[in-house]
Amino acid sequence: DTAVSQTPKYLVTQMGNDKSIKCEQNLGHDTMYWYKQDSKKFLKIMFSYNNKELIINETVPNRFSPKSPDKAHLNLHINSLELGDSAVYFCASSQGAISNQPQHFGDGTRLSIL
Amino acid sequence: DQQVKQNSPSLSVQEGRISILNCDYTNSMFDYFLWYKKYPAEGPTFLISISSIKDKNEDGRFTVFLNKSAKHLSLHIVPSQPGDSAVYFCAARNSNAGNNRKLIWGLGTSLAVNP
Numbered sequence: 001d002t003a004v005s006q007t008p009k010y011l012v013t014q015m016g017n018d019k020s021i022k023c024e025q026n027l028g029h030d031t032m033y034w035y036k037q038d039s040k041k042f043l044k045i046m047f048s049y050n051n052k053e054l055i056i057n058e059t060v061p062n063r064f065s066p067k068s069p070d071k072a073h074l075n076l077h078i079n080s081l082e083l084g085d086s087a088v089y090f091c092a093s094s095q096g097a098i099s100n101q102p103q104h105f106g107d108g109t110r111l112s113i114l
Numbered sequence: 115d116q117q118v119k120q121n122s123p124s125l126s127v128q129e130g131r132i133s134i135l136n137c138d139y140t141n142s143m144f145d146y147f148l149w150y151k152k153y154p155a156e157g158p159t160f161l162i163s164i165s166s167i168k169d170k171n172e173d174g175r176f177t178v179f180l181n182k183s184a185k186h187l188s189l190h191i192v193p194s195q196p197g198d199s200a201v202y203f204c205a206a207r208n209s210n211a212g213n214n215r216k217l218i219w220g221l222g223t224s225l226a227v228n229p
Contacts, residue, residue, distance in 0.1 A: 004157070040221070041201075041222055042219070042221060043158075045217065048216070056216055090157050090158075092157070098209075098215055100146050100163065100207075102148060103160070103217070104160070105157030105158045106157050107157045108155075
């Protein structure tokens, strides 16, 4: 009964391909996030959704498109993958976008572009 | 421009002793701070937090100290245990930034507790 689960855990693909990463949380939270951790281990937010509405949209190439079909799911679709997209992508959730409740993280998706 | 800095990439401590992990920040608008712990191949796990209205928060073996004038916080682990070996991330947010209350993260400090 994992709280925040991401699939796949590993993703190896060719440059130029399109891929999706899925995230689901069973904590009943109303806010979900996507983070990117690059090779320098820097954890940076990409997107955040609150009750299926986009509330944080950082400077991310529009090849990245998040989709939240419901409060418990936030998927990330990436078009035309580039070498620089290689990173670990973490999904997280929390209760309340403007509260100080801590975020709960999934175990990450390791994306490698060949 | 790194607004949250953890200047020590790694720290090694003997089991039973105190571990002190440091974090500095530059944005005076930050008013809430969190520490997360991360094991390899897992996501970060929330450990402890502190609001800027306090200067200390304690939870079992973990205590966080906040020095607002110095824009500095530290995490103390006493006594340190081998299971505490992990990467520790400091994160901060501006609670008054409306919907843009994103967490700003440090680069982490890798703690090794030796038996």
